[in-house]
Amino acid sequence: MTNTPVIAVHGGAxxxxxxxxxxxxxxxxxxxxxIEAGRTAFEHADGCTTAAEAAVIAAVEVLEDDPAFNxxxxxxxxxxxGIEHDAALMRGDxxxxxxxAIRGIRNPIRAAKAVMDDAxxxxxCGEAATVFAREAGCAEAEQSWFHTEFRxxxxxxxxxxxxxxxxxEYDMPTGTVGAVALDARGNLAAATSTGGMxxxxxxxxxxxxxxxxxxxxxDGLCAVSCTGRGEELLRAVAAYDVAARMAYSGLSxxxxxxxxxxxxxxxxxxxxxxxxxxxVALPYTTAGMLRGFARQGESPRVGxxxxxx
Ligand code: ASP
Numbered sequence: 001m002t003n004t005p006v007i008a009v010h011g012g013a014x015x016x017x018x019x020x021x022x023x024x025x026x027x028x029x030x031x032x033x034x035i036e037a038g039r040t041a042f043e044h045a046d047g048c049t050t051a052a053e054a055a056v057i058a059a060v061e062v063l064e065d066d067p068a069f070n071x072x073x074x075x076x077x078x079x080x081x082g083i084e085h086d087a088a089l090m091r092g093d094x095x096x097x098x099x100x101a102i103r104g105i106r107n108p109i110r111a112a113k114a115v116m117d118d119a120x121x122x123x124x125c126g127e128a129a130t131v132f133a134r135e136a137g138c139a140e141a142e143q144s145w146f147h148t149e150f151r152x153x154x155x156x157x158x159x160x161x162x163x164x165x166x167x168x169e170y171d172m173p174t175g176t177v178g179a180v181a182l183d184a185r186g187n188l189a190a191a192t193s194t195g196g197m198x199x200x201x202x203x204x205x206x207x208x209x210x211x212x213x214x215x216x217x218x219d220g221l222c223a224v225s226c227t228g229r230g231e232e233l234l235r236a237v238a239a240y241d242v243a244a245r246m247a248y249s250g251l252s253x254x255x256x257x258x259x260x261x262x263x264x265x266x267x268x269x270x271x272x273x274x275x276x277x278x279x280v281a282l283p284y285t286t287a288g289m290l291r292g293f294a295r296q297g298e299s300p301r302v303g304x305x306x307x308x309x
Pocket of ligand 1: 012013086175176194195196197205206207208214226227228229230231233269
């Protein structure tokens with residue numbers, strides 16, 4: 001059976017302010033570039049088991065290198081002024097790799113891929129994850145590579161309050177990144193990458209790299225990448241919850257994704273999901289969510305507030 005490949009991406013959910021056209025344009029451009037990178041990777045799946053896996057890695061890598069997003073370069077600061085990344089990759093056949101609170105690796109999704117390929121463990125964290133990624137040949141980067149003035153200002157402002165998602169008083173609200181894909185052979189894959197929450201405690205790990213919480217894929221069902229308040233998404237095992245509703249209740253992708261996101265506390269975040277038939281769901285409960293998708297051969301659709309599916 002041949003499917004029409006489809007890729008969906010997100011650039012985070014939060015209390016996004018309407019009307020900042022310049023930063024919004026940067027973010028839209030970033031999402032379009034990520035979609036294009038993913039679509040190209042469907043055809044050149046070098047070093048990957050499936051084209052879907054290659055597509056989600058390529059899309060997330062573009063967004064990690066883009067300082068307009070809270071992942072890789074442009075990540076938020078921890079309470080002590082450090083930068084710690086979480087990232088995960090899952091194929092629909094069950095292969096999984098994740099890294100938590102990793103420092104100094106330019107593309108954390110590459111470190112997650114190295115954990116997946118090593119196939120001994122599913123999730124590595126902290127200094128040991130950095131050492132593992134370095135030994136696996138992942139490119140390193142100084143903190144100056146990841147630094148952005150905007151994120152540092154966010155930390156300075158946040159030190160006296162609880163960890164938070166991007167919030168409205170800033171000019172350039174941006175977030176966590178993720179991608180989900182279905183390839184022509186029916187393989188599903190999901191990838192997510194983040195700097196986490198501004199002012200988080202050092203060593204804090206959110207939903208992103210935890211299998212089933214922020215990232216999940218199962219062939220025949222769906223692939224899901226979440227964004228939003230990590231503690232709530234972890235508690236709900238949100239990404240797996242979408243798949244479970246489909247598997248056990250026979251719900252459609254749309255109904256499952258909607259039920260999952262609306263069962264969370266108000267304004268927790270959003271998710272992107274694709275199912276084995278190529279349907280796409282992009283629900284959120286925050287004021288906005290940067291997201292987009294494209295089927296092979298069709299123009300991409302990208303937006304923040306508008307319905308896209
Ligand atoms: N879910 C991420 C975390 O809690 C944050 C985000 O999606 O913006 O680490």
